[in-house]
Amino acid sequence: MPLGQRVADKIMAVIEEEMDKAGAQKMITPVLHPLELWQETNRTVSTGYELMKVKDRRGAEFALGGTAEEMFVDLVRRFKLSYKDLPLNLYQFSTKFRDELRARGGLLRVREFVMKDAYSFDRDEAEFKTTYDLMAKTYTRIFERLGLKTQMVEADNGYIGGEYCHEFVTETPAGESKYFTAGDYCAHEEVAKCVFENMNADEAVKPFKIIDQPEWVQTMRDFKKHYGEPEWRYLKNIVYKNRVTGQIVIANIRGDLEVNPVKLAHAVNMAGLLEPAEEKDLKKLGTKRGYVHSWGHKGVIYAADNSLKTVNNFIGGQKEAATDSFNVNYGRDFKAGIEADIALAKAGYLAENGQKLVEKKGSEVGNIFQLGYHYTNLMTGSTFAAKDGSQKKYYMGCYGIGIGRSLQTIAEIHHDDKGIIWPDSVSPYQVYLINLQTDGEKVYEALMTAGVEVLWDDRAEVSAGVKFADADLIGIPVRLVVSPKTGDKIEWKKRDEKKTELVEIEEVPDRCRKD
């Protein structure tokens, strides 16, 4: 709507100014992406679940762009650039489409939204690192100007590809992102690393044995009830499936921990492809819930969490209904094909730096990705002429800011119980003018002529009380009132202060610039 549009425009103006300052160039690519480009990078599969497609009258297929790596690589490779043209950083503000399972959170997760997305093309990794740092600083500065203090949080790159990425997150209890800090370390829940100390290193390793087990003992709760041991003493197995190939992956983890499916997917090289297995998958495997075993199922990829090395003499399940295994020791009795940190981090767990993880919540407003050669390896001809005359692949990165997300987060951070308190930099207008029992036209014209952005509440049929309440709700930083009481002067009140002052109308433009 009009007021929100003005805020969005101001947000985009700040982003544009800072991106231009950083040497990036604005342009635009189409919303309709030829599907062939997405096939070149296999992303029709890896993002299949949220890609919207459309066919034209001739039957050609297009994806509605949700991110534009392929489009920019395709553009740049057509231009046959040389090392002299680099580094190059191109960006756009464009409408993006993501067919989300659950659109939610107001403007936070929607299926159609405007994003600033930038794509950098560097000569090599060293040059890229400079670009990445520059973008990190530029983002911090952009969000500062928008009134948002942000933290750079290590994050998962999802289907974007590349080796590392960071989210810019504003801490707020209303945020949808859960992340952890531990000293300098700051990482999103999806990727947060954790290490575990030995639970019972002093306990002697005992001989493996199979014991009888009552039929009712199936879940972790049953185990605890029956054996009376703490949760860490048990072996836990969680079954996942690659949703494209059907490959079964069994994660082995300490009984008191949970599996982080994102970390697991990376560990088994199936980013974006894992989903929980269903009963029918277990059936195919010749088993069922409660009887999955930590080793020995055929055709399965086993991935063991590092925590298995912190316990001596686990109690484990068996494939059979009537037995359990005792004194199971990782490395002696079984060993998974993949060993990795696949545990879900929680507050109080230890980070790699030895400090305890502190849980935070926040709203993600931007993100930056190293892409490296991910796209330029997959898309033939994505090269530039190097100084030595050879053709070299571009080293890439990409950088996004959601406009609606930023707008909503600013409102979330800057408000009180009466309404929004817009920062000056993004307020839809500079002043909210109210006239009471007097003509406001002259004042309005004078302020407009002086270049002040005025929202004039000239409603005749509405009471002073309603106007004051609406002024607070809308949240323009300055409220001006003219009435018989104010005489030749005008009442000046800042949205975030209680005091009012009478000032000369001529002072208003200067005060707006200063305040």
Add this chain to the structure above:
Amino acid sequence: MPLGQRVADKIMAVIEEEMDKAGAQKMITPVLHPLELWQETNRTVSTGYELMKVKDRRGAEFALGGTAEEMFVDLVRRFKLSYKDLPLNLYQFSTKFRDELRARGGLLRVREFVMKDAYSFDRDEAEFKTTYDLMAKTYTRIFERLGLKTQMVEADNGYIGGEYCHEFVTETPAGESKYFTAGDYCAHEEVAKCVFENMNADEAVKPFKIIDQPEWVQTMRDFKKHYGEPEWRYLKNIVYKNRVTGQIVIANIRGDLEVNPVKLAHAVNMAGLLEPAEEKDLKKLGTKRGYVHSWGHKGVIYAADNSLKTVNNFIGGQKEAATDSFNVNYGRDFKAGIEADIALAKAGYLAENGQKLVEKKGSEVGNIFQLGYHYTNLMTGSTFAAKDGSQKKYYMGCYGIGIGRSLQTIAEIHHDDKGIIWPDSVSPYQVYLINLQTDGEKVYEALMTAGVEVLWDDRAEVSAGVKFADADLIGIPVRLVVSPKTGDKIEWKKRDEKKTELVEIEEVPDRCRKD
């Protein structure tokens, strides 16, 4: 690309300024339109051939917006406005999609483009006329500021609906729009009206007769060869079909004239639905090409052009192969169900005001439409609370400007054989700075600090000649050169003038503002 984007941004800024001045409010609606809205207005049928559709993961269908009447009416009806909120004029800049049969003309007709579209909501026709006039003046002013002289040309409203509309056309031989002027009258070829004088009023009406005809006489050319009479003497029948219902329409017209399918479609109330009939349609009718008759085919709608009243004693065809009809007189021997002006206008024909039509070519850059109650009749609940307490339907109009079209037309109008000559108002930069055998950095910084938009050609490896040629090609209004020859001063040259001057660097900002 970046330079074009800067021009597009400046075009949009001019449009925004003038629309805001006219009291319109900017906002944005989604690209994905729920298909139900288009079903409410039957436009899934009437624009079916260029509507792109997409299904989401739940199977809900959306149209990719090509125009947004339904979206804005739906928005406004949710707000339950009163007469106090009117008139209301809302606009957006948004990406539009039209699955054109033939995309062509560079940026003129493309399948994805950015359009400024506005929608006005008035209390009644009288109030709307004021809005329509204001928009006409606003458009003229916008295009003037963009360096385009425009004419307001009566046009066809296609599938938009309503009773009248105007295109804003810039005259240029490269244009794709053919239109006619005759004194004050100015109309697009698709709707241009024409009147015809009597060809042989002094010739006595003779008795109708059927004569033998050699089998080879089938086309208009054969007729002329066989009978040796001028083309106007023959009756011509052209067959069309409603592409949704299959209804056959036969247009009867004087042999020297052509049918205007747009005027015909309006005459038979099938706007946007007629297409030429194919051989198989004629077969169903029990006839074939060359044997279609001016009357007597069953289940057919006949539409006769007014020109049939200007000839006595036509020569007409017959349904049979071996005969023709002589002395056919309209009104005596046959009469069509519909009589209308359905002839295609040509240069030299008479307009209704008695003046001869002059043919012009131009590029359409904008259009304004009266919509009246077209949408508010079809979309239930599109009403406001009137002063008397009753619910009244909005009286509507809509107003479009294509950004890419405008950009391309400006370049078409403002160029010479060396390249573009951008008007100051839309030039991507204010000055093009070239440094030769000297450092340009200091000058660049000084100009940037003074707020001048500088494109600095700092290429080291490129000759002066190439830089000068590129400066002319890109077409920035002012070229600045610093070299050992210019000393402390700088060479100033306007793109559209030959002379160069040496000026102080400090003068440049002021000169940019003035020139």
